[in-house]
C-alpha cells in the first residue's frame with residue numbers, strides 16, 4: 001500500500017537513537033547535513049533519474065552521462081557549492097563518468113607532482129573545467145608493473161621539447177577513464193629519456209584533442225576500448241586507448257616538482273623518494289576504502305530491509321510466515337556484512353587521518369612514515385574492496401530470486417563495484433606490497449629499531465609468540481584486549497613463519513616468489529588486525545547518543561568474531577586460539593546476532609540513503625516491495641505488447657509445425 005511504512009514495526013523495535021547513529025556514520029553533524037541535503041536534492045531532480053539506464057544503448061548511456069555531468073557542474077557553479085558539496089553531488093549522481101577522473105586523478109596528479117608555476121597554469125584551467133583531464137598510466141601490456149611501461153618521452157634539446165612515442169602495440173595506453181571520448185588533456189606516464197639515458201617513469205601533461213573541434217591532435221590516435229561487464233554499470237565511462245606517433249610537447253609540460261630536465265637536457269633528480277611519482281594512486285587508494293563502506297552499506301541496506309519484508313515457511317495454522325531475517329543462517333550471512341560496512345567506515349576515517357598526516361610530513365621533507373602509509377593504503381584498499389565485492393554478491397543471494405532482478409539494484413551495484421578489486425592496483429599485487437613491508441619489519445626486529453604505527457604490535461614479539469589466549473567463557477570474547485591479542489598473535493606468527501621460510505632460500509627474491517600465497521595470507525591477517533583495532537579504538541572513544549555505543553560494540557565484536565570463524569585455520573594453526581575457544585567465539589556470535597536482530601533495520605536506516613541512491617525495489621524505505629516489483633515488470637519494453645514481436649515469424653510456425661523454408 002502506497003504511503004504505508006511496512007517496516008514500521010521493525011523501526012519501533014530499535015533500542016538506540018537512529019538520528020544519533022546517522023551522525024556517527026557520516027563522521028560529524030556537518031558531514032551529515034551536507035550528505036542529507038545533497039542526496040535529497042539529487043533524488044528530486046529529474047535530470048538525475050537513473051532507473052532507465054540498463055535499457056539504454058551504449059551511445060545513449062554515454063550521452064546521458066555527459067548531460068548529467070555537465071548539469072552537475074552547472075549546479076556546482078550556479079549554487080556556488082563547496083568542494084565537499086560538489087563531491088557529494090557527484091557521489092549521489094551515481095553514474096561513473098569523466099568528472100571522476102578529472103577531479104579524482106588529473107587535478108590531484110598536477111597538485112602533487114607539478115611545480116608552483118605548473119599548478120598555477122594548469123589548475124586555473126582545470127578548476128574551471130576549461131580543460132578536461134584524465135590519468136593515463138596503464139598500457140595494453142603493463143598495468144601492475146608500472147616500471148615496465150613502454151611509452152617514451154625523449155627530450156629533444158634542439159627544440160626544447162619532449163617527443164612522446166608509443167614504440168609498440170603493447171605500449172598503447174589502455175583503460176584510462178575519460179580518455180576514450182571526452183578528455184582534452186591527460187597526465188601521461190612515460191619513460192623519460194635524456195641524452196640516450198632512461199630515467200624511468202615520469203608524468204607529463206599532454207594535450208590530446210583540439211579545444212575548438214575536439215578532434216585528436218596530429219600524432220595522436222585515440223578511442224574507446226569497448227563494452228565492459230554488465231548492462232549500464234561502468235559502461236557510462238569512456239575508458240580509452242591512446243597511441244603517440246612522435247608527438248611533441250614543450251619541456252615545461254613534464255611534471256617537475258620531484259625531478260627536472262634543464263634546457264640543456266640535464267636530468268636533476270631531487271632527493272625525495274622516487275615513489276612519490278606514485279602519490280596520486282596512494283591518495284585514491286585511501287578514498288577507495290571509505291567508498292567500500294559506502295558500496296557495502298548500500299547492498300546491506302537492500303538485503304536487510306528485504307529480509308525483514310520477505311517471509312517464507314513457519315506458518316502454523318494458517319498464521320503469518322517467518323520473516324527470513326529471523327533465520328539464524330540469514331543472520332550469520334547478513335550481520336557480519338552489516339558489521340563490515342561499519343568497520344570499513346571507521347578504518348576509512350582513520351586512514352584519512354593517516355594520509356593527511358603523511359602529506360603534511362612530506363611537505364616538511366619527513367619521509368619516515370611513507371612506507372607505512374603506502375602499506376596501509378595498499379593493504380586496506382585491497383582487503384576492503386575484495387570483501388565488499390564478495391559482500392555485494394552475498395547480499396544478492398540473501399535476496400533470493402528477486403535479488404537477481406535488475407530492479408533489486410544489486411546486479412548493477414556489483415557490476416560497477418567489482419573492478420575496484422583491479423583498478424588502482426590489483427588486489428593481490430597490493431597485498432604483496434604489504435607483505436614486503438612486513439618482511440622488512442620482521443627482519444629489523446631486535447635491531448634496536450622499534451616498529452611503530454600499525455606494526456607496533458611486532459615490538460611485543462616475545463610475548464605474542466609465547467602467549468596463550470586467556471578466553472575461558474563466551475563473554476571473554478567481548479573483552480577488547482583478548483580479541484586484540486588473538487588477532488595480533490595470529491598476524492605476527494603468520495608473518496614470522498613466512499620470514500623463517502624465506503630465510504631458507506639462498507635467493508630472497510626466488511623465495512618470495514615461491515611463498516607468494518602464504519605472504520598474501522600474512523598480509524591479509526595484518527590488514528584485518530588493523531581494521532579490528534581501529535573499530536575497537538572507535539568504541540573505546542567518546543560516542544554520543546542513546547544506545548549508540550552498545551550497538552557499535554555489538555557490531556565490532558561481530559566483525560572480529562566472524563573473521564575468527566572464517567579464518568579459523570589460521571587461528572588454530574598458529575595456536576592463537578584453541579578449538580574450545582573457537583567454539584566459545586561461535587557461541588558469542590550467536591548471542592550478538594540476537595542482540596542485533598531487533599536493531600537491524602534501524603542500523604541500515606542510519607546510512608541515510610535515499611531510495612534514489614539505493615535504486616532498489618527490494619531496499620525501498622517503506623518496504624512496499626511486491627506492488628513495486630509488478631510496476632517495474634510492467635515497465636519492461638517486452639510488456640509493451642501482449643503478443644511479442646517475432647510471434648508470426650517464429651512462435652506461430654513452431655506451434656503449428658509449419659516451417660515454410662526449413663528442410664526438416
Ligand SMILES: CCCCC/C=C\C/C=C\C/C=C\C=C\C(=O)SCCNC(=O)CCNC(=O)[C@H](O)C(C)(C)COP(=O)(O)OP(=O)(O)OC[C@H]1O[C@@H](n2cnc3c(N)ncnc32)[C@H](O)[C@@H]1OP(=O)(O)O
Pocket residue numbers: 087090091100101103104105135137138143144145146147177275276278279281282284287288370371374422423424425426429433436437440
Ligand atoms: C567521486 C570521486 C571519484 C574519485 C576517484 C575515486 C575512485 C576510483 C574510481 C574509479 C576508478 C578510476 C580510475 C582508476 C585508475 C587507475 O587504475 S590508475 C592506475 C593504477 N595502477 C596501479 O595501481 C599500478 C599498481 N602498481 C604499482 O603501484 C607499482 O608498480 C608497485 C607498487 C606494484 C610496484 O612498484 P615498483 O616501483 O616496481 O616498486 P617495488 O615493488 O620495486 O618497490 C620499491 C619500493 O617502493 C615502495 N613503493 C612502491 N609503491 C609505493 C608508493 N606508492 N608509495 C611509497 N612507496 C612505494 C615499495 O614498498 C618498495 O619499498 P622498499 O624498497 O621495499 O622499502
Ligand SMILES: Cc1cc2nc3c(=O)[nH]c(=O)nc-3n(C[C@H](O)[C@H](O)[C@H](O)COP(=O)(O)OP(=O)(O)OC[C@H]3O[C@@H](n4cnc5c(N)ncnc54)[C@H](O)[C@@H]3O)c2cc1C
Pocket residue numbers: 101135136137138141142143144145174175176177234239419422423424425426427428429432516
Ligand atoms: C574499470 C577500470 C578503470 C581503470 N581506470 C584506469 C585509469 O583511469 N587510468 C589508468 O592508468 N588505468 C586504469 N585502469 C587500469 C588498472 O589500473 C589496471 O588494470 C590494474 O592496475 C591492474 O593491472 P593489469 O590490468 O596489468 O593486471 P595484471 O597485472 O595483468 O593482472 C593479471 C593477473 O596477474 C596477477 N599478477 C600480476 N602481477 C603479479 C605479481 N607480481 N605477483 C602475483 N600475481 C600477479 C594479478 O593478481 C592478476 O590476477 C582501470 C582498470 C579498470 C578495470
